[in-house]
Amino acid sequence: MRGKRGEEGRGSGAWRSGCAALLLSSLIVSIGSAQSAKKSAACTVNPSDAWVKRQAEWLDDSKHDWKNDSLRTALLAAAGLTAPLKAPAQVGVHVEGREPALGPTAGEMTNQLKSLATTRGSAWPGKSLVGAAGMHAVFLLAERDTGLARVALHRLMEAGPDESLAADVATLEDQFRLSQGRKQIQGTQFKLDASGHVVLAPMEDSAHADMRREGSGLPPFKLGICLARQ
């Protein structure tokens, strides 16, 4: 789930809006009647849950206090996002091969971000520079480009929780670790097996997964798996 996506997107706009409607319905409303009530309850995102409230607080752009509006606008367009974002923007479910489409300027913005990240002393975007939606756009671009993920991850961690959404950082780190042949640690990355079933990518220390996910502002592990398999 990547937050509310715009309907003005080009090319795959219909797919994106359909995807947004599907994902939104899976989060806020209990899932379809074909599933049992028990499973439905387990797969429901409750707006009053601590992790959702934490994201809502972080995602609040209502003060319009970011410093670089043109960069923010360019980031949102590149990621195909429309602000403001609704919580949860990040549920920590990334299924390989099922990534949402980005905007037509994604490639150009990805290169710009890579340049920023690798230039010593450059102003890497943070929430104070491009707002919460702008930072989520950075995440969406980084998760689609291993080269950007490599350089952005360090910058996002270094910036700290006021400037980067911890749930985005955690999800991106999982993806990056897998790309490096390591195991994920949060349980946010899924793959499709030969039968088309969604399966969890290799993970280490699942015993402490819920503690980690709580610290990162992600939903409980069980809920994450449930959402991924919907």
Added chain:
Amino acid sequence: MRSAITPLLVSLLAAAPALAQSATADATKRVSFADETVGREPKTFAPMVGSWVITKEGDRKVLFIDGRVWRRGQPAGGLADKARELYGARNEDFIESIRAFAYYPIAVYKGIDNFENGEISVRFQMVGGALDRCAGILFNVKPNGDYLTVRYNGTEDNVVLWTFNNGVRKFVNRAPTLTPLELGTWHTLRISIHGTSLKSWLDDKPMHDYTLPAPVSGKIGVWSKTDSMIEFDDFTVKPEAK
């Protein structure tokens, strides 16, 4: 007479190594959390920054820095009382420094007033942390809040010596070896200090061999960073004479 003395000498000679070992053992302090209360702050350490609590890991009680509740610039509760306990009348500089830079969770060991030479080791297990996963040994803690730390960072896979002076962190030396560690597994960080010589090991693999600008003298403890979730156990100190 000879027959009476001989058994006495034999028993004294036999006891000598045991006595020496006992003396060494007496000097060595190994912290156990077995008698501590789960969910409470440790009695053996004074948490200055961060949420340090005793937790249960399997059948053991361990010390846990809980980064889930980390907030930027927030000292641990009761800081003034703890600083007074550690430094008496000289506690105000310490409090000021800690408050000015409450970014790095630290807990000061209460069992040793002044560590100058010897070894310090601690077992640690990384549990989590989105931004950091740091486990460090704190040493050379001065009454004004300055200190040194050798730490492992699980987000960078490295062991680094940092110095903190007047609330400002400065990189000193990075061990050349990158060592990725799995979360949920126990490892040992160890340092030895003899005069200005500092050496460090991670799981017995040499990391640092560094010369400090001045000898070490101060309190010791454990260190972490921002939202790290780390479990510590078997904090062991082997002080040696100069």
